[in-house]
Amino acid sequence: MSRTPIIAGNWKMFKTISEAVSFFDAVKGKAEVAGVESVICAPFTNLPALVEAAKGTSIAIGAQNLHFEDNGAFTGEISGVMLKDLGVKYVLIGHSERRQYFAETDETVNKKVHAAIKHNLVPIVCIGEKLEEREAGTTKDVCKVQTEAALKGLSAAQVADIVIAYEPIWAIGTGKSSTSADAQEVICYVRSVVAELYDQATADAVRIQYGGSVKPENVTEYMSQADIDGALVGGASLEPNSYIALVEGAK
DSSP states (O other): OOOOOOOEEEOOOOOHHHHHHHHHHTTTTOOTTTOOOOEEEOOOOGGGHHHHTTTTSSSEOOOOOOOSSSSOOTOOOOOOHHHHTOOOEEEEEEHHHHHHHHHHHHHHHHHHHHHHHHTTTTTEEEOOOOOHHHHHTTTHHHHHHHHHHHHOOOOOHHHHHHHEEEGGGSSSSSSOOHHHHHHHHHHHHHHHHHHHSHHHHHHSSSSEESSOOOOOHHHHHHSSSOOEEEEEGGGSSSHHHHHHHHHTTTT
């Protein structure tokens, strides 16, 4: 099955509204490559301006989080209802920084995935092991547990449409990165987990990205691997020329 490559920039807590609009103006028309899906996951404050700027382009806008309830007394939170109303297409769920700093668990990740799908948002579900887990040889075990938990209660059709991002935590923002062969091995395994949970057709359909110190210099190497369908990129997605090069490298 042919899967459309997807490059998603995760801006984390960077860029004001004016900076976001300037960035978009610089990449418009250049980060739009036939056969590659371009996504920018930005802070909540930037989303209205980016959705407006993205009209008429092929670049999709994503949020970095959502609450699993539609509304309620959850001060500081944003719901799927609100994101859908904005015109956002994607939402990151379960990023390791959310798990590490904001007490996200496998259970809340699953609830958020269901909430995203309920409101026709495409979840980019993050999984990945810590350094000590990698050194202990439990990378695949950790990824299996996280994948199974995230997908719990979803139909095969729903799973086929989501994106999974494998991000080894020790490689995020450290300059270290998993080799393309290592990333391929883990992602191939994650795809086999999906096949066990559902069927091979679903596993063949779901897009699985690699994330962790991906740069224009190494994106093509990752994309050359059979099971790697794109990249979730942090720091290298913050500069327009770098982001354009990442999208071009995914062709």
